[in-house]
Amino acid sequence: MEADGYWLIRLFLQRGLGFIYLMAFLVALNQFRPLCGDKGLLPARHFIKAIPFRNSPSIFYMLKGDRYYFLFAILGVALSLCAASGLSDAGGTFLSMLVWFLLWIIYLSYVNIGQTFYAFGWESLLLESGFLAIFLGPSTTEPHWVVIWLFRWLAFRVMFGAGLIKLRGDPCWRDLTCLDYHFESQPMPNPLSRLFHRLPQWLHKAGVLFNHLAEVALPILFFAPQPVAGIAACICLLFLGSIIVSGNFAWLNWLTAILCLSPLDGSYLADHLPVHAPLLMPRPPLFEALIWGLLILVVIKSWQPVRNLISKAQLMNTSFDPFHLVNTYGAFGSITRDRYEIIIEGTEEMKVTPLTAWKEYEFRGKPGNPLRRPPFIAPYHLRLDWLMWFEAMPSRGFSPWFINLVAQLLLGERQIIGLLARNPFPDAPPRFIRCLYYSYSFGENEWWERQLIGEFLPPLSVDSPVLKRVYSAHMPCS
Structure with a gap:
């Protein structure tokens, strides 16, 4: 039987x-x-x-x-x-x-x-x-x-x-x-x-x-x-x-x-x-x-x-009670056609000019350096890297956690830096951070080919008003 x-x-x-x-x-x-x-x-x-x-x-x-x-x-x-x-x-x-x-x-x-x-x-x-x-x-x-x-x-x-x-x-x-x-x-x-x-x-x-x-x-x-x-x-x-x-x-x-x-x-x-x-x-x-x-x-x-x-307006991944006992599921009902990435850069220079030298932060899982091979991660979950993928979707605006991320990198917070693969400022945090917006595609000789679209976030320092508001609220949740 x-x-x-x-x-x-x-x-x-x-x-x-x-x-x-x-x-x-x-x-x-x-x-x-x-x-x-x-x-x-x-x-x-x-x-x-x-x-x-x-x-x-x-x-x-x-x-x-x-x-x-x-x-x-x-x-x-x-x-x-x-x-x-x-x-x-x-x-x-x-x-x-x-x-x-x-x-x-x-x-x-x-x-x-x-x-x-x-x-x-x-x-x-x-x-x-x-x-x-x-x-x-x-x-x-x-x-x-x-x-x-x-x-x-x-x-x-x-x-x-x-x-x-x-x-x-x-x-x-x-x-x-x-x-x-x-x-x-x-x-x-x-x-x-x-x-x-x-x-x-x-x-x-x-x-x-x-x-x-x-x-x-x-x-x-x-x-x-x-x-x-x-x-x-x-x-x-x-x-x-x-x-x-x-x-x-x-x-x-x-x-x-x-x-x-x-x-x-x-x-x-x-x-x-x-x-x-x-x-x-x-x-x-x-x-x-x-x-x-x-x-x-x-x-x-x-x-x-x-x-x-059975509903035509089917919901994806929804819980109907706070104990998550019997839920509804569904994944990838829509597929993104293009890949966009936010690249976070910092500089130690006192003033930002067209000649400022910028250094990239590297995440553990998400694409960044075009020469870097994508890693095997699953079944482990890199939550910050996943959220960075959502953040890069067009017309999303800035999430509160993303502004907090920039703020904590400017402060050199060790816990946040520990989530990254490479910190280009091991001795002291940068004076300015900016974020650039790229489109990515698989490359022929390199793992990735990328094209700069524009600036995602302008250069910010610890004294920037938007970050002062974050500090005064001590990193509030959304």
Whole structure:
């Protein structure tokens, strides 16, 4: 029977989710304080003062400040390692549920006060899948088919939502030309993106058709009997693998691939893999009751995501409650045709003239120096680099966090500089900073070719009025 292999599917889900949680908490450990800490680009303390707890529940309403942001990130890393390694199974059902619950509530606490820097769809996806993981149970207890099928329901909504929003969105998804632009204009290319960009046009069109197959047709088969569901999941996993190797999308596609393991035939895999089923104990009655309660909760909360899926005005990546329990998903409904980049430069000179020598700051992931090869980053997430991609979109204006970024570079703030790949002013901060606006395209001899469009932000110093307002407000949030 298919249910005989659910123990193996549970193992895949738990180990995979533990790994993704580990990435998420390492990001929080390294980046939350520079981005949303006491002296961050969008300090969470201002957000906490402005937004009631009931609208954005978080541990950090009670335990405020950089010290707690650091300590809970460390705790999250430790709990993630317990989940990924299986140590959380050692204490039975209660300990297993406690570890997964703590992972969920701690990460929820970061997301709900992370503002723009935590507004990505994969935050809600991790929280929803992490909440379901609370009810998977330890490896010594019989897994419940309800929870495995709720993971299938989540995998379906992620894939199907992404497919529908493409068909309803940018015309290039319908005329099969989106991949002519996507690999070059995506938020953060990797070393293989240029190769994918230069594939023949007919192969790009075939790739779009494959996208529609994997995101629209096959997810429906996740609920079919085996081996149909397993075959559909395998094809979707192949599709997700192609996205993973062609760009840096944080843990979005990694986590989606983990969810797409849920429709696999665990019995078949157990017969062909060098694994042995553990001795499984019956589920405790209270745990059984909680699982049926989970099913009722998900069914009730699925109404809004389903209504959104069938709506012509489909929303992308939206949560309908502050706990991010049952959400709606969708990615890249529109594709940018051109790539623009903001290049931040500084100078030590006392006065800006046409002959002033400027030095570039280099980010860890986003394009800058045309000679620099794009890095492999995913499933790690460089939040500032991603936001710089959004900031460079035409007609956006200046975001408050971006002005704060310039201000903190002028002050030589170590936390912010630590997010960058290269600081051209290691001894003292620059006297002036300016930002230039370039168009980028993949080069022939160099990794990138770029053309100057104009000035994005004029030279500013610590005495500039716009920055004085920032300082007087001590880096307020938007």
